[in-house]
Amino acid sequence: MDYKSILKKILIPNKRGIDQKKINRILYNQSKYYNIxxxxxxxxxxxxxxxxxxxxxxxxxxxxxxxxxICGKPVNxxxxxxxxxxxxxxxxxxxKDPQNYNKWVEGQKKYNIGHFGVAHNFQREDCKEKRKQxxxxxxxxxxxxxxxxxxxxxxxxxxxxxxxxxxxxxxTLMKNxxxxxxxxxxTLPEIQEKRFNTMKLNHTFNSxxxxxxxxxxxxEKYPDIIRQYKSEEYPFNCDFYIPELKLYIECNYHWTHxxxxxxxxxxxxxxxxxxxxxxxxxxxxxxxxTWTCRDVEKRKIAKEYNLNWVEFFSYDExxxxxxxxx
Numbered sequence: 540m541d542y543k544s545i546l547k548k549i550l551i552p553n554k555r556g557i558d559q560k561k562i563n564r565i566l567y568n569q570s571k572y573y574n575i576x577x578x579x580x581x582x583x584x585x586x587x588x589x590x591x592x593x594x595x596x597x598x599x600x601x602x603x604x605x606x607x608x609i610c611g612k613p614v615n616x617x618x619x620x621x622x623x624x625x626x627x628x629x630x631x632x633x634x635k636d637p638q639n640y641n642k643w644v645e646g647q648k649k650y651n652i653g654h655f656g657v658a659h660n661f662q663r664e665d666c667k668e669k670r671k672q673x674x675x676x677x678x679x680x681x682x683x684x685x686x687x688x689x690x691x692x693x694x695x696x697x698x699x700x701x702x703x704x705x706x707x708x709x710x711t712l713m714k715n716x717x718x719x720x721x722x723x724x725x726t727l728p729e730i731q732e733k734r735f736n737t738m739k740l741n742h743t744f745n746s747x748x749x750x751x752x753x754x755x756x757x758x759e760k761y762p763d764i765i766r767q768y769k770s771e772e773y774p775f776n777c778d779f780y781i782p783e784l785k786l787y788i789e790c791n792y793h794w795t796h797x798x799x800x801x802x803x804x805x806x807x808x809x810x811x812x813x814x815x816x817x818x819x820x821x822x823x824x825x826x827x828x829t830w831t832c833r834d835v836e837k838r839k840i841a842k843e844y845n846l847n848w849v850e851f852f853s854y855d856e857x858x859x860x861x862x863x864x865x
């Protein structure tokens with residue numbers, strides 16, 4: 540027996556729509572309409588959350604309950620003529636929808652600009668002062684990084700995240716290529732060939748950085764060129780190595796290499812070094828180490844082992860070297 544058709548004839552006697560009185564009669568007299576109630580509850584729509592939902596889905600032919608566009612779970616039944624179901628299963632999913640979030644952000648900006656003259660709460664002077672006062676009350680300072688406990692916690696968390704990222708990165712490289720570092724990845728012939736062919740195909744030589752352009756330029760003349768190469772005699776990852784010439788090449792294009800070899804007896808170098816020291820930042824301290832220590836050590840090792848070694852401080856120097864090379 541087709542119970543659905545029979546129930547529809549009862550609940551929708553004509554084309555005017557649902558007979559809400561009959562639905563209410565079934566809802567409020569469940570003992571009298573036990574068979575109908577039992578059928579509606581267990582047989583028709585197992586994902587319905589109420590008899591009312593089942594009845595209205597039955598008469599409106601809603602066989603498949605709508606799903607949340609964010610998480611895919613069933614949405615909530617509302618039961619109004621204008622809105623039978625909610626669009627999302629929860630407020631959490633509503634907030635995750637980029638369209639709603641962007642709309643909320645724009646609304647907040649408009650409100651803040653209209654009332655406070657700034658787009659964000661953290662730009663408001665009263666909020667800045669309130670936050671500063673709260674930090675002083677809790678920690679005795681207006682800057683979180685000045686609190687030893689907080690600084691150590693941030694340092695520890697950052698270290699854990701970095702270690703996890705490194706481990707995941709190594710695992711991926713080992714799984715896909717059998718190596719554990721990006722430097723080794725660049726030395727793989729198939730990777731070098733793939734990068735070269737892709738850039739050549741897309742005509743992206745001019746858009747690449749100078750080191751990439753240098754690699755592609757050298758590769759056309761020396762196809763067996765290796766990137767990030769080091770040996771027992773030269774324990775540094777040199778930019779390029781050409782096996783047929785046994786040549787180590789360092790491209791010191793960046794200004795952190797000083798634009799020329801460091802000379803402690805040169806007045807200009809002395810003044811430049813003092814200027815960098817006055818900057819007193821980690822970036823400039825690392826630059827000083829690069830120019831006055833690492834690069835100096837590389838030249839010392841190359842000379843000590845009588846290596847075929849050359850360095851360039853500009854892309855033009857490399858081009859001229861290639862032109863003059865027989």
